[in-house]
Amino acid sequence: xxxxxxxIACEGCDALYRKVSLRRGEIAxxxxxxxxxxxxxxxxxxxxxxxxxxxxxxFMIANSFPIVEIELQGLRSQTTLFGAVLSLTTEGxxxxxxxxxxxxxxxxxLQLLFLLYLLLSLxxxxxxxxxxWLVRAMQNLRPWGMVEVFLLGVLVAVVKLSNMATVIPGxxxxxxxxxxxxxxxxxxxxxxxxxxxxxxxxxxxxxxxxGISP
Amino acid sequence: xxxxxxxxxxxxxPIIVAGDADLPAYTAAGHGMMSxxxxxxxxxxxxxxxxxxxxxxxxxxxxxxxxxxSWAFLIxxxxxxxxxxxxxxxxxxxxxxxxxxxxxxxxIYFWVSGSWELAAIIFIASFLVPLFKLASLxxxxxxxxxxxxxRRLQRAKxxxxxxxxxxxxxxxxxxVSLLAGLVQIEGFAKITAGFGVLAFASVVVLTMxxxxxxDPRLTWxxxxxxxxxxxxxxxxxx
Ligand SMILES: [Zn+2]
Ligand SMILES: [Zn+2]
Numbered sequence: 001x002x003x004x005x006x007x008i009a010c011e012g013c014d015a016l017y018r019k020v021s022l023r024r025g026e027i028a029x030x031x032x033x034x035x036x037x038x039x040x041x042x043x044x045x046x047x048x049x050x051x052x053x054x055x056x057x058x059f060m061i062a063n064s065f066p067i068v069e070i071e072l073q074g075l076r077s078q079t080t081l082f083g084a085v086l087s088l089t090t091e092g093x094x095x096x097x098x099x100x101x102x103x104x105x106x107x108x109x110l111q112l113l114f115l116l117y118l119l120l121s122l123x124x125x126x127x128x129x130x131x132x133w134l135v136r137a138m139q140n141l142r143p144w145g146m147v148e149v150f151l152l153g154v155l156v157a158v159v160k161l162s163n164m165a166t167v168i169p170g171x172x173x174x175x176x177x178x179x180x181x182x183x184x185x186x187x188x189x190x191x192x193x194x195x196x197x198x199x200x201x202x203x204x205x206x207x208x209x210x211g212i213s214p
Numbered sequence: 215x216x217x218x219x220x221x222x223x224x225x226x227x228p229i230i231v232a233g234d235a236d237l238p239a240y241t242a243a244g245h246g247m248m249s250x251x252x253x254x255x256x257x258x259x260x261x262x263x264x265x266x267x268x269x270x271x272x273x274x275x276x277x278x279x280x281x282x283x284s285w286a287f288l289i290x291x292x293x294x295x296x297x298x299x300x301x302x303x304x305x306x307x308x309x310x311x312x313x314x315x316x317x318x319x320x321x322i323y324f325w326v327s328g329s330w331e332l333a334a335i336i337f338i339a340s341f342l343v344p345l346f347k348l349a350s351l352x353x354x355x356x357x358x359x360x361x362x363x364x365r366r367l368q369r370a371k372x373x374x375x376x377x378x379x380x381x382x383x384x385x386x387x388x389x390v391s392l393l394a395g396l397v398q399i400e401g402f403a404k405i406t407a408g409f410g411v412l413a414f415a416s417v418v419v420l421t422m423x424x425x426x427x428x429d430p431r432l433t434w435x436x437x438x439x440x441x442x443x444x445x446x447x448x449x450x451x452x
Contacts (some may be wrong), residue, residue: 084395152386
């Protein structure tokens with residue numbers, strides 16, 4: 001097998017294109033089917049580390065404090081996200097509890113931690129242990145993190161409760177809001193860029209890049 | 215969606231500027247090449263199941279058993295869609311008695327209590343989106359299986375839409391979990407999750423798995439798009 005370094009194949013329709021260098025913030029779409037082919041991550045690469053750290057901090061706050069508190073006839077009740085998961089487990093809804101735990105806590109947290117680890121080690125110019133596995137895991141986790149859907153769920157629940165009890169928004173609610181915005185930026189970073197970053201040195205060192213010959 | 219501009223931003227431009235879904239394109243498969251779905255590297259002189267030399271992912275011309283796996287997930291999702299809509303997702307116990315809510319009764323509750331925006335959000339996220347996803351994926355899988363050339367561009371757009379909106383149907387699962395965690399007031403009210411929420415969650419997961427199993431390239435794999443030898447040479451010299 002031989003690498004064809006200057007070509008890119010559309011993931012949506014398999015059409016071949018020659019790679020072009022994109023300008024800042026440019027996104028290339030396949031003219032045939034419209035699938036995104038490539039995007040310039042120049043500015044994003046500088047921002048991604050601070051955004052990841054900020055997301056992790058917000059994540060901790062969002063999960064440590066109550067999301068909402070309700071007051072009903074002088075009685076108060078409050079819950080964190082994890083508390084909600086726990087009460088599902090005690091009601092015999094373990095499968096649903098696991099799904100909620102995975103999509104709102106576990107997967108987003110793993111994504112952020114892997115990203116932080118990869119970014120920090122690539123800064124020191126080396127490909128860390130488990131590089132392949134981590135980048136692949138990040139790509140597979142991508143569709144399953146659902147913090148933004150959860151935030152909408154909280155808002156629906158708050159309105160639903162407001163007819164029945166007094167609702168006091170908690171610190172975690174605001175943290176989830178900020179986290180959603182931050183994650184939108186973090187998740188738009190394609191893990192595939194790690195391969196380009198990790199091999200940037202190799203490619204320059206003159207390997208056999210003959211490309212295709214007729 | 216018209217980003218042909220950004221492609222031709224550099225002087226080289228792409229090797230193919232089709233601009234029209236019906237033009238035959240030069241595909242990787244047509245040249246015996248495979249792209250790694252994980253790291254994107256394009257390989258030639260490569261066999262199916264060989265590992266990508268860059269990242270180690272097994273290479274495939276197309277996702278293995280894509281059509282069969284998509285059907286399996288879709289049929290399972292269709293079956294679960296029935297209890298998801300008929301069984302209660304939420305059980306509310308108050309001093310006044312026990313109330314069991316299905317997804318639709320939740321929508322109706324919001325509608326009659328005047329929050330029609332919320333009624334619309336839940337109706338769209340919980341009822342329309344899963345139904346639309348199921349119908350779309352069945353259509354995509356069926357047409358891909360028949361190697362149909364019918365509206366290929368629209369089908370490609372439909373697939374991307376299904377991928378983007380898939381996650382939003384988890385909305386009700388989150389609402390119920392939160393309410394169940396929050397409303398546990400001894401002697402006044404207690405909300406628990408009903409069995410419908412499990413069926414509903416499985417519909418969401420199954421349709422997401424169906425969308426992930428489906429290979430969008432199958433939409434474009436019609437018999438008559440393979441380039442002739444002459445065209446290939448022109449492409450490669452270009
Ligand atoms: Zn394409
Ligand atoms: Zn690869």
